[in-house]
Amino acid sequence: MEEIRKIKKTIGQVVSDKMDKTIVVAVETRRQHPIYKKSYKVVKNYKVHDEKGEAHYGDKVEIIPTRPLSKTKHWRLGQILTRGEVAESAELKEIT
Numbered sequence: 001m002e003e004i005r006k007i008k009k010t011i012g013q014v015v016s017d018k019m020d021k022t023i024v025v026a027v028e029t030r031r032q033h034p035i036y037k038k039s040y041k042v043v044k045n046y047k048v049h050d051e052k053g054e055a056h057y058g059d060k061v062e063i064i065p066t067r068p069l070s071k072t073k074h075w076r077l078g079q080i081l082t083r084g085e086v087a088e089s090a091e092l093k094e095i096t
Contacts, residue, residue: 058084
């Protein structure tokens, strides 16, 4: 019988797009301290495969786990949720 697996998708923000076919996505999670019960943010960077080079700095993206593509790249780009204003303003500065 086929087993249907639910794929865990993660949402993060692109912090670097300088590599070819690879972007770096920062995923922010909230954790709670086991003793003091104070919540705090944990930010982890993932290298994500972006075949077409669609995502740019500041974009909010959805990433999906995949087989290892290189030593540190185990995620691929699912979809771009929102475009970052930072990327658009940087392009305008280059034009002027």
